[in-house]
Amino acid sequence: MAYAEVYAGWKADPEAFWMKAAQEIDWKKAPSHALNANKAPLYEWFSDGMVNTCWNAVDRHVEAGRGDQLAIIYDSPVTRTKQSITYAELRNRVASLAGALRAKGVEKGDRVLIYMPMVPEALEAMLACARLGAVHSVVFGGFASSELAVRIDDCKPRAIIAASCGVEPQRVIHYKPLLDGAIDMASHKPDFCVIFQRPQEVAKLIEGRDVNWHGFQYGTEPADCVPVAGNHPAYILYTSGTTGAPKGVVRPTGGHLVALNWTMKNIYNVGPGDVFWAASDVGWVVGHSYICYGPLIAGCTTVVFEGKPVGTPDAGTFWRVIAEHKVKSFFTAPTALRAIKRVDPKAELVGNHDLSAFKTLYLAGERADPDTINWAAAALKIPVIDHWWQTETGWAIAANPMGIEALPVKVGSPSVPMPGYDVHVLDEGGHPVAPGTLGAIAVKLPLPPGTLPTLWNADDRFKKSYLTTYPGFYETGDAGYIDEDGYLYIMARTDDVINVAGHRLSTGAMEEVLANHPDVAECAVIGVADALKGQSPLGFLCLNAGVTRDDADVIAECVKLMRDKIGPVADFKRALIISRLPKTRSGKILRATMVKIADSEPFKAPATIEDPAVLDEIRTALQTLGLAQQA
């Protein structure tokens, strides 16, 4: 069947479409229906089914006789380690870990926070939670203690599972002191912490609170899978919102299983036994959906890669991993390819590897610029597929569904909406715009299975953030247009989210940090175009009257403050001191105008600007950084 037929089939009868897709999941009790609209505009899927995620991702493949197939390949150039884990081994390891967690009191519905780098144990920790029906919340290793503390206080975990350290190319990240600091800062205290000691750094355990990963499993009974209701939360994943407080995106169990399973076959064109690799991190949604759950639910082999696209040891690492492990579908962020292209512009390192098993390259996480797509397509001679999605949705809103039909690629577009998503482009009044016209991208409710039903303990914030601007629609926060052929183009965010090296960050959260510096009276943070990372944060600081300190000292302190408060992932390295911020007469800071000046784009100062002269000061300041080259 062709894409158009599949999409039309879904639109004609969504209930039948999703009930059919649900048949590929092993239910303890099959759901009687797909959609539950009782609490509209909050929607649920498969609410009356009973199911277990770990069973579907692990045990059922062993029961089907594929216990000897590899479930996980761990390839870590930063520690020079490789390891393979079969489905049978994975089941035993996860059952043992889950049993030990249960012995210490973790039960269905309890939250467990996971703070781990890219090691197989991170997936095992997620799956052990799923086995018990506990709700995990994984936090990315590049966040600082205070960000971790905010998440601890929001999800109130009974337990925390962490590694002793992470390994970046140039340094060891001391996870344990970051964790201890976060627990000190948080009001909520976990009952216990499980520490996975890595050989690169053995952490000091706190007696009475911390237990050792291996030691605490000794002598405990392995746990069986605990069935949960289809609408039971599988996990919470925090993401940047419009204010400093991160949003706890909730992922529902039943819809997550059904939707991810559907995507593996229909979008990524892989099935049992195929090797699938997403080069992301378990701390991001890509890591949840496509390093851990998606490939395992579909019975693939997933690659856990601990390294960088360049420098570990060279720009051929990705091609080496793909060749060595016979990866069929590979998913990465455009930034990673730009990093490789910068070092190996002629893609000479590709030729050193046998990439015959490699069929399709998938890109997401940020806008895929045509240069990068064309470079990769020419170097690899396979289709390069851009697709668009968000932490909130958990799977692609728009893609080129290679398992259904390879649609013509239009460079610059993530192609077409997937079944489940009725995508519209709206003007400010919420009216649909003509093809080719820029507007806010919104998805008609209900969103499909697997997408967020709400935010953790925050129904009102969920409604206010996503459902209020355009009643009857989910507001994606992205702006763009749809062309005459129904292809989508994602152009910009409509809020303060910026995308730095495929990492989603909030400039509002950064402004909150800068405002806390004692010498800063007012500030603004914008994302300026960056050839490698897509965007890069830049701060503007107005200092209190009477501050006579060296500008460079204040800036250095602000850079350090950001690293301490948000973490190295913020990548905040530059700030400028100016006398005042450009504002409208009603006091709104003109961030969009500042971005245009920085990126040397044409702009028109709004008629409501308080004092146009301030824009000249900004341009001059930006030029000291090599930005704002044209008027």
Ligand code: COA
């Ligand atoms: N734990 C701790 N610190 C981390 C971290 C982690 N898991 N990941 C990154 N950091 C740190 C880095 O060490 C760096 O610190 P520094 O300022 O001391 O150098 C900082 O966070 C910024 O990291 P990053 O954005 O990764 O920049 P980089 O210069 O180290 O690498 C790229 C540049 C392009 C190679 C890298 O950004 C990359 O691989 N990007 C692709 C990201 C991706 O796949 N995103 C997909 C999300 S879906």
Ligand code: AMP
């Ligand atoms: P995250 O929640 O971290 O996955 O970030 C989601 C945001 O990243 C989206 O709302 C977009 O702004 C951006 N994004 C993700 N994929 C794409 C894409 N293929 N093209 C353009 N922007 C994208």
